[in-house]
Amino acid sequence: MTRASTAARREEPATESPRSGAGSLAAISLDAVTKVYGHAGNAVPALDRVSLEVEPGEFVCLLGASGCGKSTLLNLVAGLDRPTTGTVEVRGGRPTLMFQEAALFPWLTVRGNVDLALKLRKISRPHRRETVQALLEMVHLTGFEKKMPHELSGGMRQRVQLARALGQQAEILLMDEPFGSLDAMTRDVLHDELERLWRETGLTVLFVTHNVREAVRLGDRVVLLSSRPGRVVAEFPVEIDRPRRIESHSVADLAAQITGRLRDEVRRHGAV
Amino acid sequence: MALFESRGGSSAQLLDAELSGLDQLEMALPPRPSRLARVWAATWPKLTAVALALIIWQLVVWSGWKPEYALPGPRKVWDAFFENFDNNMSAAGTTLWRGVRGFLFALVIGTTIGALVARVRVLRAAFGSMITGLQTMPSVAWFPLAILLFRLDEGAIFFVVVLGAAPSIANGLISGIDHIPPILLRSGRVLGARGLTAFRLIILPAALPSFVAGLKQGWAFAWRSLLAGELIVTIAGKYSLGQQLDANRQLADSAGVIAVMIVILVIGIMIDSLLFGTAERTIRRRYGLVDTAT
Ligand SMILES: Nc1ncnc2c1ncn2[C@@H]1O[C@H](COP(=O)(O)OP(=O)(O)OP(=O)(O)O)[C@@H](O)[C@H]1O
Numbered sequence A: 001m002t003r004a005s006t007a008a009r010r011e012e013p014a015t016e017s018p019r020s021g022a023g024s025l026a027a028i029s030l031d032a033v034t035k036v037y038g039h040a041g042n043a044v045p046a047l048d049r050v051s052l053e054v055e056p057g058e059f060v061c062l063l064g065a066s067g068c069g070k071s072t073l074l075n076l077v078a079g080l081d082r083p084t085t086g087t088v089e090v091r092g093g094r095p096t097l098m099f100q101e102a103a104l105f106p107w108l109t110v111r112g113n114v115d116l117a118l119k120l121r122k123i124s125r126p127h128r129r130e131t132v133q134a135l136l137e138m139v140h141l142t143g144f145e146k147k148m149p150h151e152l153s154g155g156m157r158q159r160v161q162l163a164r165a166l167g168q169q170a171e172i173l174l175m176d177e178p179f180g181s182l183d184a185m186t187r188d189v190l191h192d193e194l195e196r197l198w199r200e201t202g203l204t205v206l207f208v209t210h211n212v213r214e215a216v217r218l219g220d221r222v223v224l225l226s227s228r229p230g231r232v233v234a235e236f237p238v239e240i241d242r243p244r245r246i247e248s249h250s251v252a253d254l255a256a257q258i259t260g261r262l263r264d265e266v267r268r269h270g271a272v
Numbered sequence B: 001m002a003l004f005e006s007r008g009g010s011s012a013q014l015l016d017a018e019l020s021g022l023d024q025l026e027m028a029l030p031p032r033p034s035r036l037a038r039v040w041a042a043t044w045p046k047l048t049a050v051a052l053a054l055i056i057w058q059l060v061v062w063s064g065w066k067p068e069y070a071l072p073g074p075r076k077v078w079d080a081f082f083e084n085f086d087n088n089m090s091a092a093g094t095t096l097w098r099g100v101r102g103f104l105f106a107l108v109i110g111t112t113i114g115a116l117v118a119r120v121r122v123l124r125a126a127f128g129s130m131i132t133g134l135q136t137m138p139s140v141a142w143f144p145l146a147i148l149l150f151r152l153d154e155g156a157i158f159f160v161v162v163l164g165a166a167p168s169i170a171n172g173l174i175s176g177i178d179h180i181p182p183i184l185l186r187s188g189r190v191l192g193a194r195g196l197t198a199f200r201l202i203i204l205p206a207a208l209p210s211f212v213a214g215l216k217q218g219w220a221f222a223w224r225s226l227l228a229g230e231l232i233v234t235i236a237g238k239y240s241l242g243q244q245l246d247a248n249r250q251l252a253d254s255a256g257v258i259a260v261m262i263v264i265l266v267i268g269i270m271i272d273s274l275l276f277g278t279a280e281r282t283i284r285r286r287y288g289l290v291d292t293a294t
C-alpha cells in the first residue's frame, strides 16, 4: 500500500523502457479514476475514484464481485476507453489486453490468429513461423494449428488468446479472467508458464480473477474492489516465497483471509 | 525467441501428453461422409425437381390448353435450341460478357462507396439512406434516361447494369461492417491494427459473409437489369439473349423463345448457386456460422 502511494509522479515519454533503472516510477497509475456509462437518466457508475499504481515488473491481481468494474478498469488501462474523470497513465511500455470474452478472429486458424499479432509488429515471415510454433507449444496447443476457433473448446480458445497476447511481446500484460474455463490441471500448468515468463522478462501484469487462490498463487499484491461502483477497498501484499503451489497451506490461509474480506464487501452491498 | 522455448524434462513431457489427451477428447468429431455420397445427396433432389417440371410441362401441353404452336412441348424446344445452336451460344456469350463486365465495374464502385460510407460518419449521414433507396428502385426505370444519355448502345446497358448491382454490393458491405461484433474491432486495436491495415486485416474479413451475400444479390440485380436492357436496347447485327428472345417472338417462334428462356435460367442458376452459393456456404462454414447439430 505505502509503496504504491508514495511512488513518484514524473512525466516520461511512453517509449522509455520501464526497466531502465527508475525503480520508483509506476508502470500503470490510475489517479481518482471514475467511469460512468450512459447519460443522465440511466447512468451506470462503474468505477468510483479508483487510485491504483502498479510498478514495473509487478504482478498485481484484481479481485471483486461480478459487475464491480474490473473489465472496465482494464479497458481504461489498455486505452480502449477513456475515464469520465481522473487520469490513467501508462508509462511502462505498450499494454496488451487478453479479453474476458471470445476475441479470436473467426476467419483465421489458430496459427493465423497468433501469427497476426506478430505480423502487426512487422516481424518477418520465417521468424514468425518459429515463434508462433513456440507460443502454441507453450500453451499446449501443438497440433491444433490448423483448427478454426469455433472448432475449439472454450478453454482452448482462452489459451490461443494467451498465446496471441504473448506474441505481441508487450511490456504490460492485462489479463481479464484468462483461465476461467480451464480444468485445474491445465490451469496449474499455465500458472507455472505465466510465472516463468513473468520472471524471465520482467513483464508487468494486471490480472483479474474470481478465484482468490489463483490471485494469491500468482500475485505480488492482491487488490480488492468493492461493488457498484467499484472502489479499491483493500490491498493484500502476498509475501509467500515463490515458487508457490496453489494447494499449499500458506496460499490457502491468505486466500481464506481475503475471501472473508470479500464476503464482507459483497454482503455490505447486498450484491449476489 | 528463447523465451518461448520448450522446457525439457520427462515429467513435463508426460504432462504434455496428458493435456493433449484431454484436448483430443474435447475435439472428438464424427467422421464425414464420402465425397460421392455428399454430391449425390445434393444432386438427386434437384434432378427429381427438374424431371417433375418437365413432366408437368408435357402434361399441360397434352391437355390441349393452348395450341401447340403457341405452347410447344419439351421435345420441340429441345430441337429448337439445337437448330439455332450457334446463334444461341454466341448470344449467351455476349450477354454473359456484358453481365460480367458490368458486375465487375459495379464491384469496384460498390465496394469503394460501401467502405467509405461505412467508415466516414459524414458520408453515412449524407448517403446512407440514399443507397438503400437506390436499391429499391427498379432498374428498368433507369432506361429512358440511360437511352437519352448513351443512345441505343452498349453504354446504356452498361450504365443500367452497374446501377442495378452497385447499391446491393455497397449495402452488403455496409451492413457487414455495421454488424461486426465490437469485441473483434477492439481486439484488432489491442493488436495494434490501425487505419488501412485494420480495414484490410480486420474489418474486411469480418464483414465478408455479409459482403458475399451482397455480391450475390448484386449479381441477381445485374442479370435482371441486363435482360431488361437487351429487350429494350437492341443493337443492330449483334446477337444477345434478350435480342434473341425478341427476334423469336417477332417470328412467332414459341419454341425458340422458351429455349432462350431456359438458357437464361440455367446461366442464372449456375452463377447464383454454383459460384455465389458455394462461396457463401464455404465462408459460413469456415467462420463457424453453421449449426453443426443440423
Ligand atoms: N458498455 C457499457 N455500457 C453500459 N454499462 C456498462 C458497459 N460496460 C460495463 N457496464 C456496466 O459497468 C459495470 C461494470 O462492468 P464490468 O464489465 O467492468 O464488470 P466486471 O467487474 O468485469 O464483472 P465480471 O466479473 O462479471 O466480468 C456493470 O454494472 C456493467 O453493467
Ligand SMILES: [Mg+2]
Binding pocket: A070, A071, A072, A100, A176
Ligand atoms: Mg469482467
